[in-house]
Amino acid sequence: MQISLEKIRAARLRGDFSYEQPYHQAEYTLYPQIEMPAEETALYLSELIEKYCIIKIKDGAWVQRSLADHKNRVTSLLRIIGDKPINSVTRQDMRSFRDTLQKLPPRWREHLDKSGLSIDDFIEKHKNKTQLSIKSVNVTVEAISGMFTWAMRENLIERNSAQGLGIKDTQQDIEKRLPLSDDDIKLVFFNGDYKPGAFNNPAYYWVPLIALYTGMRLEEICQLHCEDIYEESGIFLIDIREESTDGLCDKILKTKNAKRKIPIHDELIKYGLISYRDDAIKNHQLRLFSSLKKTEKSPKYGKQVGKDFGLLLKEKRITDGKSFHSLRHSFSNFFKVRNMHTDMFRQVFGHEIQNLAGRQYGDKFSIKQIYEELISKISFDK
Structure with missing residues (x-):
């Protein structure tokens, strides 16, 4: 049809109108009536x-x-x-x-x-x-x-x-991160009243301490199973993973890089973390903090722990938006000011290793390497 139309137009330019006559005289039939479908119901x-x-x-x-x-x-x-x-x-x-x-x-x-x-x-x-x-x-x-x-x-x-x-958002990312200062940490943990007996739930005592010395996320700590703490190459470690052999499948990791192993600092062992785990096993507990529960409204184990630590900060008059998550920022800041934000730190912190070769070739850093080069260097002015 388009070609025929162009031929008619070309003929007209030449003054020839005979080319289009057959089209005017041609018989035609009406197009069959097509029944249009009913209008679809609007999707809300x-x-x-x-x-x-x-x-x-x-x-x-x-x-x-x-x-x-x-x-x-x-x-x-x-x-x-x-x-x-x-x-x-x-x-x-x-x-x-x-x-x-x-x-x-x-x-x-x-x-x-x-x-x-x-x-x-x-x-x-x-x-x-x-x-x-x-x-x-x-x-x-x-x-x-x-x-x-x-x-x-x-x-x-x-x-x-x-x-x-x-x-x-004009606020720089670094300004959003509010770590606990050295004075804050000393006031909360090392002023003489941070003791197991001061808490009505052992998780409220242990979870912040573990976060302080490992940089772990709140839920990573609260969902730990007893079997996630064990000894490897003569060093006690925390194995952060979703898998379990005890039959209880309730652990969730934030990202694929969150799966990692962190050596346990000597101070946590001195405070009695391994003994606490051993007692939990003797009491036939699968989870390290079995008193923490999930509910339909609070589908995470750590919600109440975070609230309790927030109240503790208020009691110490530590405000300005600081919370349990500030412990993770404090851990990061400890190594940042020492120019130690290395691939080894990222492995411990649960972030992606930036160096391409480090990601795709070779093994992760060993527990012994991490302990000697990173974890053992964590210290606080008590």
């Missing part, structure tokens, strides 16, 4: 979220244990703008959503559910309280943008209204 935001979460788990992109965190982020949009057809979610909706997040306090979902207030009334009630960090806002917006990008690939929506709405 709540339905998209359910579909998205199911597919993410099915495809292996998420694991079941992280589903609640992922779902909470994307469900934030539903809770703030309401349930509406996904193709009617506008750019203005997303800007309004992002701006609303910036007015909300930490753990707002939990508090909002308990309050029974509308989102506007809830914001008004908490307007003078600490608000979500820029990082938290960006993580939520990016999670929703990821969901919309997936929906576009699945031909469920035509555009991603949340793309590129992150807020520029």
Whole structure:
């Protein structure tokens, strides 16, 4: 048809109109009437979220244990703008959503559910309280943008209204990390009152001490099994892993690099950590801190330990946003100021080894190397 049309146009330019006459005189038949399919029912935001979460788990992109965190982020949009057809979610909706997040306090979902207030009334009630960090806002917006990008690939929506709405964070990353100072550490651990008898739960005593001397994450310590502490090459170590031979499969690692072995500092042994483990085994305990429990609302063992340590810091008048996680930053800072942020440190800290050859060739540093070059050098002014 296009070729014939061009031939007709060329003939007209020559003044020849005879070429098109057969087309005018040709018989034609009406196009058959095609029954158009009924308009599809609009997909609502709540339905998209359910579909998205199911597919993410099915495809292996998420694991079941992280589903609640992922779902909470994307469900934030539903809770703030309401349930509406996904193709009617506008750019203005997303800007309004992002701006609303910036007015909300930490753990707002939990508090909002308990309050029974509308989102506007809830914001008004908490307007003078600490608000979500820029990082938290960006993580939520990016999670929703990821969901919309997936929906576009699945031909469920035509555009991603949340793309590129992150807020520029002018605070340097290093400023966000708040380690405990040497004075803080001395005040908390070495002022004479940090003793097992001062705590109503042994985990509240041991977990911060282990973090101080190993740099381990809170949950890594709280989920330890008794079999994860053992002797190798004459050195006691902590084996951070998801695997277990005791039949209890409840450990979770944050990243693939979190799987590692850390030698136990001599001071922890002097404090009685090995004896504590031995007593736990005699009492037929599989987990090192069996008193710590997971619940549906608190799916991590370490939540209460973190809270208790936070209260201890307040008692010592150590504030400025410092928390249990500050112990991990203190561990890192100890080696940083000594120019010891090496591949060996990264192996102990659970971060990726930067040197390519170190990652792909050869073995990891041995326990003896780590102990002699790193762990044994940790000391505090008591």
